[in-house]
Amino acid sequence: MDSIYGEHRPKMEQSLNEVLDHISSIRFDLKNKNGMDPVEHCLYRIKAEDSMREKCRRNHLPENEDSALLRLHDAIGVRVVCAFLSDVYAIRDGLRALPDITVTDEKDYITRAKPNGYRSYHMIIKTRQGYFVEIQLRTVSMDTWASLEHHMKYKKALSGNVELFSSELKRCADELASTDVSMQAIRDLIFEDNR
Numbered sequence: 001m002d003s004i005y006g007e008h009r010p011k012m013e014q015s016l017n018e019v020l021d022h023i024s025s026i027r028f029d030l031k032n033k034n035g036m037d038p039v040e041h042c043l044y045r046i047k048a049e050d051s052m053r054e055k056c057r058r059n060h061l062p063e064n065e066d067s068a069l070l071r072l073h074d075a076i077g078v079r080v081v082c083a084f085l086s087d088v089y090a091i092r093d094g095l096r097a098l099p100d101i102t103v104t105d106e107k108d109y110i111t112r113a114k115p116n117g118y119r120s121y122h123m124i125i126k127t128r129q130g131y132f133v134e135i136q137l138r139t140v141s142m143d144t145w146a147s148l149e150h151h152m153k154y155k156k157a158l159s160g161n162v163e164l165f166s167s168e169l170k171r172c173a174d175e176l177a178s179t180d181v182s183m184q185a186i187r188d189l190i191f192e193d194n195r
């Protein structure tokens, strides 16, 4: 079967590398400015063929290049995991300021969490070569929560306890969000004191 990305894969990889280079240089500048690395870790991928085809079907789109590259915007994905809330927004600002990318969409699920408790900052950017890249920015605690919630969603054997797990996860999401805010406040006070 032909690739759903047609002949685009090498250029998609180039675009992904350009975005990763940009993130590295934003990270380097922030580290020099604040004396602390804003990024805990960074994950990235080109969406696997099977997952992209499944997503097309889920969205009632034909399984072709047009759907994968133009109608859906997460064929290329990057997740940046930060220690502190301010780091998430500092990376966001750095990305917004880049001259050779266009931000086409932003969703702040940190300020407005999803009803299940999901928190993360999502950006869709368009690279010089015209490819969309989904960037998810979140703190370590948001990331841990999202991994567990994702695991629950896709474990079909859990059907009996899903309601209980969901409400416990929601409670944890809110507690983690409050801890993220407290940690940020303590960090700000320590930084202020060190000036």
Ligand code: 0O2
Binding pocket: 051, 055, 074, 107, 114, 116, 118, 122, 145, 146, 147, 149, 150
């Ligand atoms: P996959 O298969 O995981 O890559 P879109 O899904 O982009 O067409 P939507 O729903 O408006 O449209 O996008 P949104 O809300 O920005 O979500 C995009 C991605 O964020 C999701 O990809 C997930 O990876 C993640 N995400 C969003 N909501 C949740 C959530 O409640 N829990 C967890 N664990 N992750 C979430 P998809 O769409 O699932 O596709």
